[in-house]
Amino acid sequence: MAGAEKRKAGGLDVAYVAHLARLHLTDDEVALFQEQMEGIVHYVEQIGALDVEDVAPLSHTVSVSNVWREDEPSPSIDHSKVMANAPEEHDGLISVPKIVD
Protein backbone atom coordinates (compact mmCIF):
# COMPACT_ATOMS: atom_id res chain seq x y z
CA MET A 1 0.00 0.00 0.00
CA ALA A 2 1.34 3.45 -0.91
CA GLY A 3 2.08 5.91 1.91
CA ALA A 4 -0.84 8.28 1.39
CA GLU A 5 -3.41 5.44 1.22
CA LYS A 6 -1.89 3.79 4.24
CA ARG A 7 -2.25 7.04 6.20
CA LYS A 8 -5.80 7.53 4.99
CA ALA A 9 -6.68 4.07 6.22
CA GLY A 10 -5.49 5.09 9.69
CA GLY A 11 -2.41 2.95 9.35
CA LEU A 12 1.17 3.67 10.20
CA ASP A 13 3.65 4.96 7.65
CA VAL A 14 7.13 4.85 9.15
CA ALA A 15 8.81 6.43 6.11
CA TYR A 16 6.47 9.42 6.25
CA VAL A 17 6.82 9.94 10.00
CA ALA A 18 10.59 9.60 9.68
CA HIS A 19 10.52 12.31 7.03
CA LEU A 20 8.44 14.61 9.28
CA ALA A 21 10.83 13.96 12.16
CA ARG A 22 13.89 14.55 9.94
CA LEU A 23 15.12 11.02 10.61
CA HIS A 24 17.20 9.56 7.80
CA LEU A 25 16.40 5.85 7.67
CA THR A 26 17.64 3.28 5.20
CA ASP A 27 15.08 1.19 3.32
CA ASP A 28 15.97 -1.79 5.51
CA GLU A 29 15.38 0.26 8.65
CA VAL A 30 12.04 1.53 7.32
CA ALA A 31 10.92 -2.05 6.71
CA LEU A 32 12.14 -3.24 10.10
CA PHE A 33 10.56 -0.39 12.07
CA GLN A 34 7.36 -0.61 10.06
CA GLU A 35 6.96 -4.24 11.15
CA GLN A 36 7.90 -3.51 14.79
CA MET A 37 5.68 -0.44 15.04
CA GLU A 38 2.72 -2.30 13.55
CA GLY A 39 3.26 -4.99 16.15
CA ILE A 40 3.00 -2.38 18.92
CA VAL A 41 -0.09 -0.81 17.38
CA HIS A 42 -1.80 -4.19 17.05
CA TYR A 43 -0.95 -5.01 20.63
CA VAL A 44 -2.64 -1.83 21.85
CA GLU A 45 -5.55 -2.41 19.49
CA GLN A 46 -6.63 -5.37 21.57
CA ILE A 47 -8.25 -2.87 23.90
CA GLY A 48 -10.82 -2.33 21.15
CA ALA A 49 -12.28 -5.74 21.99
CA LEU A 50 -13.27 -4.59 25.46
CA ASP A 51 -16.52 -2.91 26.41
CA VAL A 52 -15.40 0.49 27.77
CA GLU A 53 -18.82 2.14 27.60
CA ASP A 54 -18.86 3.00 31.32
CA VAL A 55 -15.18 3.83 31.69
CA ALA A 56 -14.27 7.52 31.79
CA PRO A 57 -11.57 8.49 29.28
CA LEU A 58 -8.13 8.77 30.85
CA SER A 59 -6.31 11.90 29.84
CA HIS A 60 -3.29 11.58 32.04
CA THR A 61 -1.77 8.83 34.10
CA VAL A 62 -1.34 11.16 37.08
CA SER A 63 -4.57 12.36 38.67
CA VAL A 64 -3.20 15.78 39.58
CA SER A 65 -4.16 19.08 37.97
CA ASN A 66 -3.34 22.79 38.11
CA VAL A 67 0.36 22.44 38.71
CA TRP A 68 1.29 26.03 38.15
CA ARG A 69 3.51 28.76 39.53
CA GLU A 70 3.00 32.41 40.43
CA ASP A 71 4.05 35.08 37.94
CA GLU A 72 7.34 35.86 39.69
CA PRO A 73 10.49 36.34 37.59
CA SER A 74 13.53 34.19 38.22
CA PRO A 75 16.99 34.86 36.78
CA SER A 76 17.68 34.01 33.15
CA ILE A 77 20.99 32.47 32.18
CA ASP A 78 24.09 34.38 31.23
CA HIS A 79 24.37 35.43 27.60
CA SER A 80 27.81 33.84 27.21
CA LYS A 81 26.39 30.52 28.39
CA VAL A 82 23.60 30.80 25.84
CA MET A 83 26.10 31.44 23.10
CA ALA A 84 28.37 28.58 24.18
CA ASN A 85 25.79 26.25 22.67
CA ALA A 86 25.19 28.30 19.53
CA PRO A 87 26.94 27.21 16.34
CA GLU A 88 27.58 30.84 15.41
CA GLU A 89 26.73 34.31 16.68
CA HIS A 90 25.69 37.48 14.88
CA ASP A 91 25.34 40.60 17.09
CA GLY A 92 23.93 38.63 20.00
CA LEU A 93 21.65 36.59 17.74
CA ILE A 94 22.05 32.89 17.20
CA SER A 95 23.17 32.63 13.59
CA VAL A 96 21.61 29.91 11.45
CA PRO A 97 21.67 29.09 7.74
CA LYS A 98 19.50 31.53 5.83
CA ILE A 99 15.80 30.81 6.43
CA VAL A 100 13.76 31.11 3.27
CA ASP A 101 10.01 31.23 3.86
Add this chain to the structure above:
Amino acid sequence: MAYETTIGLEVHVQLKTRTKMFCGCATGYGEAPNSLVCPVCLGYPGAMPVMNREAIRLTVVSGLMLGCEIARWSKFDRKSYFYPDMPKNYQISQYDKPLCLGGGVSIDLEDGSEKTIGLTRIHLEEDVGKNTHFGSSSGVDFNRAGHPLMEIVTEPDIASPHEAYAFLQTLKQILLYAGVSDCNLEEGNMRCDVNVSMRPVGSPELGTKAELKNLNTFKGVFHALEYEQQRQSALLARGECVVQETRRWDPERGETSSMRTKEDAHDYRYFPEPDLLPVVLDASQISVWGEDLPEAPRARRSRFAQEYDIPAYDAGVLSADRDVADFFEKAVSAGGSAKAVSNWIMTDVLRVLSETGRRVSDLPLTADALGGLTKLVEDGAVNMTGAKKIFSVLVEEGGTPSKVLDDLGLAQVSDTEALERMVDEAIAANPKSVADYRSGKAAAAQFLMGQVMRLSRGKANPPIVLEMLKQKLDQ
Protein backbone atom coordinates in the same frame (compact mmCIF):
# COMPACT_ATOMS: atom_id res chain seq x y z
CA MET B 1 -21.53 36.90 -11.58
CA ALA B 2 -21.49 38.62 -8.19
CA TYR B 3 -19.26 37.22 -5.48
CA GLU B 4 -19.31 37.57 -1.72
CA THR B 5 -16.33 37.51 0.60
CA THR B 6 -15.88 35.25 3.62
CA ILE B 7 -13.19 36.10 6.13
CA GLY B 8 -12.03 34.40 9.30
CA LEU B 9 -9.29 35.74 11.57
CA GLU B 10 -6.80 34.18 13.97
CA VAL B 11 -5.58 36.90 16.29
CA HIS B 12 -2.49 36.27 18.40
CA VAL B 13 -2.32 38.40 21.53
CA GLN B 14 0.68 38.56 23.87
CA LEU B 15 -0.57 38.52 27.44
CA LYS B 16 0.58 41.09 29.97
CA THR B 17 2.48 38.86 32.38
CA ARG B 18 5.77 39.53 34.13
CA THR B 19 7.17 36.15 33.18
CA LYS B 20 6.98 33.68 30.34
CA MET B 21 4.39 30.95 29.93
CA PHE B 22 6.42 27.96 31.08
CA CYS B 23 9.50 29.41 32.80
CA GLY B 24 10.42 32.27 35.12
CA CYS B 25 12.27 34.35 32.50
CA ALA B 26 11.03 37.94 32.46
CA THR B 27 8.98 39.07 29.48
CA GLY B 28 10.33 42.15 27.77
CA TYR B 29 10.59 43.98 24.50
CA GLY B 30 13.71 45.68 23.15
CA GLU B 31 16.11 43.97 25.57
CA ALA B 32 19.54 42.72 24.43
CA PRO B 33 19.00 39.68 22.17
CA ASN B 34 18.98 36.31 23.94
CA SER B 35 19.24 37.87 27.40
CA LEU B 36 15.80 36.74 28.68
CA VAL B 37 16.29 33.03 28.12
CA CYS B 38 16.83 29.81 30.06
CA PRO B 39 16.98 26.08 29.32
CA VAL B 40 13.15 25.86 29.19
CA CYS B 41 12.50 28.58 26.60
CA LEU B 42 15.64 27.62 24.67
CA GLY B 43 14.20 24.14 24.36
CA TYR B 44 17.06 22.25 25.98
CA PRO B 45 16.40 18.53 26.30
CA GLY B 46 15.11 17.57 29.71
CA ALA B 47 14.06 21.07 30.74
CA MET B 48 10.58 20.96 32.29
CA PRO B 49 7.85 23.53 31.67
CA VAL B 50 5.67 24.84 34.54
CA MET B 51 2.49 26.79 33.75
CA ASN B 52 2.20 30.46 34.64
CA ARG B 53 -1.06 30.76 36.59
CA GLU B 54 -1.45 34.43 35.69
CA ALA B 55 -1.48 33.59 31.96
CA ILE B 56 -4.33 31.12 32.58
CA ARG B 57 -6.20 33.77 34.57
CA LEU B 58 -5.78 36.44 31.87
CA THR B 59 -7.04 34.04 29.20
CA VAL B 60 -10.09 33.21 31.32
CA VAL B 61 -10.72 36.93 31.93
CA SER B 62 -10.51 37.51 28.16
CA GLY B 63 -12.96 34.68 27.59
CA LEU B 64 -15.41 36.12 30.12
CA MET B 65 -15.18 39.59 28.52
CA LEU B 66 -15.85 38.05 25.10
CA GLY B 67 -18.79 35.94 26.21
CA CYS B 68 -17.00 32.59 25.85
CA GLU B 69 -17.78 29.44 27.71
CA ILE B 70 -14.84 28.68 30.01
CA ALA B 71 -13.67 25.07 29.81
CA ARG B 72 -13.83 23.26 33.13
CA TRP B 73 -11.15 20.89 31.85
CA SER B 74 -8.40 21.98 29.53
CA LYS B 75 -4.99 20.69 28.47
CA PHE B 76 -1.88 21.50 26.49
CA ASP B 77 -0.59 19.71 23.40
CA ARG B 78 2.58 19.61 21.36
CA LYS B 79 2.40 21.00 17.84
CA SER B 80 5.33 19.59 15.91
CA TYR B 81 7.18 21.54 13.26
CA PHE B 82 10.74 22.37 12.35
CA TYR B 83 11.76 25.99 12.20
CA PRO B 84 14.68 27.80 13.81
CA ASP B 85 12.36 30.06 15.86
CA MET B 86 11.29 26.98 17.89
CA PRO B 87 14.28 24.90 18.97
CA LYS B 88 12.27 22.17 20.74
CA ASN B 89 10.80 21.37 17.30
CA TYR B 90 7.35 21.66 18.82
CA GLN B 91 5.34 24.50 20.18
CA ILE B 92 3.29 23.95 23.33
CA SER B 93 -0.25 24.90 22.36
CA GLN B 94 -3.80 23.68 22.90
CA TYR B 95 -5.42 21.43 20.32
CA ASP B 96 -8.78 19.87 21.19
CA LYS B 97 -9.33 21.22 24.71
CA PRO B 98 -8.81 24.99 24.60
CA LEU B 99 -9.50 27.21 27.63
CA CYS B 100 -12.38 29.15 26.02
CA LEU B 101 -15.10 28.17 23.56
CA GLY B 102 -17.59 30.27 21.59
CA GLY B 103 -18.29 33.89 22.37
CA GLY B 104 -18.50 36.87 20.07
CA VAL B 105 -17.63 40.49 19.39
CA SER B 106 -20.30 43.02 18.39
CA ILE B 107 -19.14 45.59 15.86
CA ASP B 108 -20.72 48.73 14.37
CA LEU B 109 -21.24 48.55 10.63
CA GLU B 110 -20.88 51.56 8.35
CA ASP B 111 -24.67 51.87 8.01
CA GLY B 112 -25.00 52.25 11.78
CA SER B 113 -26.31 48.75 12.41
CA GLU B 114 -24.69 46.18 14.66
CA LYS B 115 -23.29 42.76 13.79
CA THR B 116 -21.85 40.05 16.00
CA ILE B 117 -18.77 38.20 14.82
CA GLY B 118 -18.76 34.77 16.41
CA LEU B 119 -15.67 33.32 18.06
CA THR B 120 -14.77 29.67 17.69
CA ARG B 121 -12.32 29.44 20.55
CA ILE B 122 -9.47 31.01 22.47
CA HIS B 123 -6.46 28.92 23.29
CA LEU B 124 -3.21 29.59 25.06
CA GLU B 125 0.25 28.80 23.69
CA GLU B 126 3.84 29.96 23.83
CA ASP B 127 5.20 32.58 21.46
CA VAL B 128 8.21 31.65 19.34
CA GLY B 129 11.58 33.33 18.76
CA LYS B 130 12.10 36.20 16.33
CA ASN B 131 14.06 35.76 13.11
CA THR B 132 16.05 38.46 11.40
CA HIS B 133 17.31 37.83 7.89
CA PHE B 134 20.72 38.84 6.60
CA GLY B 135 22.44 38.35 3.25
CA SER B 136 23.50 34.75 3.62
CA SER B 137 22.30 33.87 7.10
CA SER B 138 19.46 34.42 9.54
CA GLY B 139 19.69 35.35 13.23
CA VAL B 140 17.39 34.19 16.02
CA ASP B 141 16.50 36.02 19.23
CA PHE B 142 14.73 33.84 21.79
CA ASN B 143 13.67 36.63 24.17
CA ARG B 144 10.15 36.40 22.76
CA ALA B 145 10.10 32.60 22.83
CA GLY B 146 7.78 31.40 25.56
CA HIS B 147 5.88 34.69 26.01
CA PRO B 148 2.27 33.70 26.82
CA LEU B 149 0.31 34.02 23.59
CA MET B 150 -3.46 33.83 23.35
CA GLU B 151 -4.93 32.85 20.00
CA ILE B 152 -8.45 34.11 19.32
CA VAL B 153 -10.10 32.32 16.39
CA THR B 154 -13.22 33.74 14.73
CA GLU B 155 -15.95 31.99 12.82
CA PRO B 156 -16.01 32.84 9.09
CA ASP B 157 -18.53 35.59 9.89
CA ILE B 158 -16.63 38.57 8.51
CA ALA B 159 -17.90 39.77 5.15
CA SER B 160 -15.59 42.63 4.16
CA PRO B 161 -12.24 44.30 4.84
CA HIS B 162 -14.17 47.02 6.71
CA GLU B 163 -15.75 44.48 9.03
CA ALA B 164 -12.36 42.85 9.65
CA TYR B 165 -10.91 46.24 10.56
CA ALA B 166 -13.86 47.09 12.85
CA PHE B 167 -13.57 43.67 14.50
CA LEU B 168 -9.88 44.15 15.25
CA GLN B 169 -10.40 47.67 16.63
CA THR B 170 -13.27 46.52 18.83
CA LEU B 171 -11.40 43.44 20.03
CA LYS B 172 -8.38 45.56 20.91
CA GLN B 173 -10.58 47.95 22.89
CA ILE B 174 -12.11 45.10 24.87
CA LEU B 175 -8.73 43.50 25.61
CA LEU B 176 -7.34 46.86 26.73
CA TYR B 177 -10.36 47.37 28.99
CA ALA B 178 -9.79 43.91 30.44
CA GLY B 179 -6.13 44.79 31.05
CA VAL B 180 -4.97 41.44 29.64
CA SER B 181 -2.55 42.84 27.05
CA ASP B 182 -0.90 46.13 26.14
CA CYS B 183 -2.10 45.51 22.56
CA ASN B 184 0.86 47.51 21.28
CA LEU B 185 1.03 46.68 17.57
CA GLU B 186 4.48 48.23 17.08
CA GLU B 187 5.85 45.82 19.67
CA GLY B 188 4.07 42.85 18.11
CA ASN B 189 1.59 42.39 20.96
CA MET B 190 -1.17 41.65 18.42
CA ARG B 191 -0.56 39.73 15.18
CA CYS B 192 -3.08 38.38 12.78
CA ASP B 193 -3.50 35.47 10.36
CA VAL B 194 -6.31 35.86 7.87
CA ASN B 195 -8.33 33.29 5.93
CA VAL B 196 -10.21 34.72 2.96
CA SER B 197 -12.32 33.14 0.24
CA MET B 198 -14.98 34.18 -2.25
CA ARG B 199 -18.09 32.42 -3.51
CA PRO B 200 -21.00 33.29 -5.79
CA VAL B 201 -23.64 35.22 -3.83
CA GLY B 202 -26.04 32.76 -2.23
CA SER B 203 -23.85 29.70 -2.74
CA PRO B 204 -24.08 27.35 0.25
CA GLU B 205 -20.45 26.23 0.04
CA LEU B 206 -17.43 28.30 0.95
CA GLY B 207 -14.94 29.05 -1.82
CA THR B 208 -11.30 27.95 -1.77
CA LYS B 209 -9.41 30.10 0.73
CA ALA B 210 -6.07 31.80 0.79
CA GLU B 211 -4.27 32.22 4.11
CA LEU B 212 -2.39 35.43 4.82
CA LYS B 213 0.20 35.07 7.56
CA ASN B 214 1.49 37.31 10.29
CA LEU B 215 -0.02 40.69 9.52
CA ASN B 216 1.11 43.08 12.21
CA THR B 217 -1.04 46.16 11.56
CA PHE B 218 -4.82 46.54 11.27
CA LYS B 219 -4.35 48.71 8.17
CA GLY B 220 -2.24 45.89 6.72
CA VAL B 221 -5.10 43.44 7.30
CA PHE B 222 -7.51 45.86 5.62
CA HIS B 223 -5.37 46.49 2.53
CA ALA B 224 -4.30 42.85 2.16
CA LEU B 225 -7.97 41.82 2.23
CA GLU B 226 -8.92 44.46 -0.34
CA TYR B 227 -6.15 43.15 -2.59
CA GLU B 228 -7.19 39.50 -2.12
CA GLN B 229 -10.83 40.35 -2.88
CA GLN B 230 -9.76 41.85 -6.19
CA ARG B 231 -7.33 39.06 -7.03
CA GLN B 232 -9.72 36.23 -6.22
CA SER B 233 -12.76 37.77 -7.91
CA ALA B 234 -10.70 38.45 -11.05
CA LEU B 235 -9.57 34.80 -11.10
CA LEU B 236 -13.13 33.53 -10.65
CA ALA B 237 -14.49 35.94 -13.27
CA ARG B 238 -12.01 34.50 -15.78
CA GLY B 239 -13.26 31.03 -14.93
CA GLU B 240 -10.02 30.13 -13.14
CA CYS B 241 -9.68 28.58 -9.71
CA VAL B 242 -8.29 30.00 -6.49
CA VAL B 243 -5.45 27.78 -5.25
CA GLN B 244 -5.46 26.96 -1.54
CA GLU B 245 -2.18 28.38 -0.31
CA THR B 246 -0.43 30.63 2.15
CA ARG B 247 0.31 34.10 0.84
CA ARG B 248 2.52 36.87 2.12
CA TRP B 249 1.39 40.51 2.25
CA ASP B 250 3.99 42.98 1.01
CA PRO B 251 2.97 46.40 2.35
CA GLU B 252 5.53 48.22 0.19
CA ARG B 253 4.19 46.83 -3.07
CA GLY B 254 0.61 46.63 -1.86
CA GLU B 255 0.11 43.06 -3.00
CA THR B 256 0.11 39.48 -1.76
CA SER B 257 2.33 36.78 -3.20
CA SER B 258 2.43 33.02 -2.85
CA MET B 259 4.71 31.49 -0.22
CA ARG B 260 5.90 28.20 -1.54
CA THR B 261 5.27 25.73 1.26
CA LYS B 262 5.80 22.01 1.30
CA GLU B 263 2.59 20.02 1.17
CA ASP B 264 3.24 18.24 4.43
CA ALA B 265 4.26 21.40 6.29
CA HIS B 266 0.90 21.44 8.07
CA ASP B 267 1.04 17.93 9.46
CA TYR B 268 1.59 19.07 13.02
CA ARG B 269 1.13 15.66 14.65
CA TYR B 270 -0.54 17.16 17.73
CA PHE B 271 -0.40 15.04 20.84
CA PRO B 272 -0.94 15.75 24.56
CA GLU B 273 2.01 17.46 26.25
CA PRO B 274 3.17 14.81 28.74
CA ASP B 275 5.17 17.29 30.83
CA LEU B 276 2.12 19.35 31.79
CA LEU B 277 -0.96 18.40 33.79
CA PRO B 278 -4.50 19.44 32.89
CA VAL B 279 -6.03 22.74 33.94
CA VAL B 280 -9.21 22.11 35.92
CA LEU B 281 -11.32 25.15 36.76
CA ASP B 282 -14.39 24.88 38.95
CA ALA B 283 -17.22 27.40 38.99
CA SER B 284 -15.94 29.17 42.10
CA GLN B 285 -12.46 29.66 40.62
CA ILE B 286 -13.95 31.08 37.42
CA SER B 287 -16.24 33.43 39.33
CA VAL B 288 -13.36 34.66 41.52
CA TRP B 289 -11.40 35.52 38.37
CA GLY B 290 -14.50 37.16 36.92
CA GLU B 291 -15.17 39.36 39.97
CA ASP B 292 -13.23 42.41 38.85
CA LEU B 293 -14.37 42.28 35.26
CA PRO B 294 -14.76 45.82 33.95
CA GLU B 295 -17.91 47.03 32.23
CA ALA B 296 -17.49 46.33 28.50
CA PRO B 297 -16.70 49.36 26.31
CA ARG B 298 -19.98 49.18 24.37
CA ALA B 299 -22.06 48.88 27.52
CA ARG B 300 -20.23 51.83 28.96
CA ARG B 301 -20.83 53.86 25.82
CA SER B 302 -24.60 53.41 25.98
CA ARG B 303 -24.66 54.04 29.71
CA PHE B 304 -22.72 57.30 29.25
CA ALA B 305 -25.21 58.52 26.65
CA GLN B 306 -28.17 57.70 28.91
CA GLU B 307 -26.92 58.42 32.39
CA TYR B 308 -25.09 61.65 31.56
CA ASP B 309 -27.37 62.77 28.75
CA ILE B 310 -24.49 63.43 26.33
CA PRO B 311 -24.53 62.85 22.54
CA ALA B 312 -23.78 59.31 21.31
CA TYR B 313 -20.66 60.58 19.57
CA ASP B 314 -19.27 62.08 22.80
CA ALA B 315 -20.13 58.89 24.67
CA GLY B 316 -18.16 56.91 22.07
CA VAL B 317 -15.08 59.12 22.34
CA LEU B 318 -15.14 59.18 26.14
CA SER B 319 -15.55 55.43 26.52
CA ALA B 320 -12.97 54.46 23.86
CA ASP B 321 -10.18 54.35 26.43
CA ARG B 322 -10.86 52.91 29.86
CA ASP B 323 -8.61 55.38 31.70
CA VAL B 324 -10.25 58.33 29.94
CA ALA B 325 -13.70 56.92 30.73
CA ASP B 326 -12.76 56.50 34.41
CA PHE B 327 -11.33 60.04 34.41
CA PHE B 328 -14.59 61.41 33.00
CA GLU B 329 -16.77 59.69 35.57
CA LYS B 330 -14.52 60.74 38.43
CA ALA B 331 -14.49 64.37 37.27
CA VAL B 332 -18.27 64.42 37.03
CA SER B 333 -18.61 62.96 40.50
CA ALA B 334 -16.20 65.67 41.74
CA GLY B 335 -18.79 68.28 40.91
CA GLY B 336 -18.67 69.18 37.23
CA SER B 337 -21.67 68.98 34.94
CA ALA B 338 -21.34 66.03 32.57
CA LYS B 339 -21.60 68.10 29.42
CA ALA B 340 -18.99 70.61 30.60
CA VAL B 341 -16.56 67.90 31.75
CA SER B 342 -17.12 66.08 28.45
CA ASN B 343 -16.24 69.28 26.54
CA TRP B 344 -13.06 69.78 28.53
CA ILE B 345 -11.96 66.20 27.90
CA MET B 346 -12.87 66.09 24.23
CA THR B 347 -11.28 69.41 23.30
CA ASP B 348 -8.50 70.03 25.80
CA VAL B 349 -7.50 66.83 27.62
CA LEU B 350 -7.43 64.61 24.52
CA ARG B 351 -5.49 67.30 22.62
CA VAL B 352 -2.85 67.37 25.37
CA LEU B 353 -2.69 63.57 25.35
CA SER B 354 -2.19 63.38 21.60
CA GLU B 355 0.38 66.20 21.60
CA THR B 356 2.43 64.75 24.44
CA GLY B 357 1.83 61.05 23.78
CA ARG B 358 0.99 60.63 27.47
CA ARG B 359 -1.73 58.61 29.10
CA VAL B 360 -4.39 60.39 31.10
CA SER B 361 -3.17 58.67 34.26
CA ASP B 362 0.27 60.27 33.73
CA LEU B 363 -1.06 63.84 33.67
CA PRO B 364 -0.51 66.11 36.69
CA LEU B 365 -4.14 67.15 36.13
CA THR B 366 -6.39 64.96 38.27
CA ALA B 367 -10.03 64.13 37.60
CA ASP B 368 -10.95 65.88 40.85
CA ALA B 369 -9.17 69.03 39.67
CA LEU B 370 -10.98 69.02 36.33
CA GLY B 371 -14.32 68.53 38.08
CA GLY B 372 -13.46 71.38 40.45
CA LEU B 373 -12.45 73.66 37.58
CA THR B 374 -15.72 72.96 35.79
CA LYS B 375 -17.58 73.82 38.95
CA LEU B 376 -15.70 77.13 39.34
CA VAL B 377 -16.87 78.11 35.85
CA GLU B 378 -20.44 77.06 36.56
CA ASP B 379 -20.49 79.00 39.84
CA GLY B 380 -19.29 82.11 38.00
CA ALA B 381 -16.04 82.28 40.00
CA VAL B 382 -13.98 82.42 36.80
CA ASN B 383 -14.83 82.94 33.13
CA MET B 384 -13.79 80.60 30.30
CA THR B 385 -10.75 82.69 29.37
CA GLY B 386 -9.47 82.42 32.92
CA ALA B 387 -10.45 78.77 33.16
CA LYS B 388 -8.33 77.94 30.10
CA LYS B 389 -5.32 79.56 31.81
CA ILE B 390 -5.98 77.58 34.98
CA PHE B 391 -6.29 74.41 32.91
CA SER B 392 -2.86 74.99 31.34
CA VAL B 393 -1.30 75.28 34.79
CA LEU B 394 -3.12 72.20 36.13
CA VAL B 395 -2.06 70.13 33.13
CA GLU B 396 1.59 71.15 33.50
CA GLU B 397 2.01 71.34 37.26
CA GLY B 398 -1.06 69.89 38.92
CA GLY B 399 -2.56 71.48 42.03
CA THR B 400 -6.09 72.47 42.95
CA PRO B 401 -8.11 74.79 40.70
CA SER B 402 -9.06 77.26 43.47
CA LYS B 403 -5.41 77.64 44.53
CA VAL B 404 -4.31 78.24 40.91
CA LEU B 405 -7.18 80.70 40.52
CA ASP B 406 -5.87 82.72 43.50
CA ASP B 407 -2.24 82.42 42.40
CA LEU B 408 -3.02 83.78 38.96
CA GLY B 409 -5.42 86.41 40.32
CA LEU B 410 -8.03 85.28 37.86
CA ALA B 411 -11.05 85.52 40.11
CA GLN B 412 -13.88 86.79 38.00
CA VAL B 413 -15.00 90.35 38.72
CA SER B 414 -18.75 90.32 39.29
CA ASP B 415 -18.72 93.39 41.51
CA THR B 416 -21.09 95.72 39.63
CA GLU B 417 -19.48 98.96 40.76
CA ALA B 418 -16.06 97.96 39.45
CA LEU B 419 -17.57 96.63 36.23
CA GLU B 420 -19.64 99.76 35.69
CA ARG B 421 -16.50 101.92 35.84
CA MET B 422 -14.88 99.78 33.13
CA VAL B 423 -18.01 99.78 30.97
CA ASP B 424 -18.19 103.58 31.18
CA GLU B 425 -14.52 103.85 30.29
CA ALA B 426 -14.96 101.60 27.24
CA ILE B 427 -17.98 103.59 26.05
CA ALA B 428 -16.20 106.91 26.53
CA ALA B 429 -13.10 105.73 24.66
CA ASN B 430 -14.95 104.33 21.62
CA PRO B 431 -17.55 106.82 20.37
CA LYS B 432 -17.49 105.33 16.84
CA SER B 433 -18.48 101.86 18.05
CA VAL B 434 -21.21 103.39 20.20
CA ALA B 435 -22.56 105.23 17.13
CA ASP B 436 -22.32 102.02 15.04
CA TYR B 437 -24.28 100.10 17.63
CA ARG B 438 -26.96 102.75 17.86
CA SER B 439 -27.30 102.78 14.06
CA GLY B 440 -28.13 99.09 14.18
CA LYS B 441 -24.79 97.24 14.02
CA ALA B 442 -25.26 94.79 16.88
CA ALA B 443 -21.72 93.44 16.35
CA ALA B 444 -20.31 96.68 17.72
CA ALA B 445 -21.43 95.56 21.18
CA GLN B 446 -19.04 92.62 20.92
CA PHE B 447 -16.16 94.99 20.25
CA LEU B 448 -17.04 97.09 23.29
CA MET B 449 -17.39 93.92 25.30
CA GLY B 450 -13.84 92.97 24.26
CA GLN B 451 -12.62 96.35 25.44
CA VAL B 452 -14.13 95.81 28.87
CA MET B 453 -12.57 92.33 29.05
CA ARG B 454 -9.21 93.91 28.18
CA LEU B 455 -9.63 96.57 30.88
CA SER B 456 -10.45 93.84 33.41
CA ARG B 457 -7.50 91.76 32.18
CA GLY B 458 -9.89 88.97 31.27
CA LYS B 459 -11.52 88.75 34.65
CA ALA B 460 -14.87 90.44 34.01
CA ASN B 461 -17.99 88.28 34.17
CA PRO B 462 -19.08 88.37 30.50
CA PRO B 463 -22.89 88.00 30.91
CA ILE B 464 -23.00 90.83 33.47
CA VAL B 465 -20.83 93.08 31.26
CA LEU B 466 -22.98 92.44 28.21
CA GLU B 467 -26.16 93.19 30.11
CA MET B 468 -24.67 96.40 31.50
CA LEU B 469 -23.38 97.52 28.07
CA LYS B 470 -26.73 96.99 26.40
CA GLN B 471 -28.54 98.85 29.15
CA LYS B 472 -26.29 101.87 28.80
CA LEU B 473 -26.17 101.86 24.98
CA ASP B 474 -29.92 101.43 24.60
CA GLN B 475 -30.63 104.39 26.86
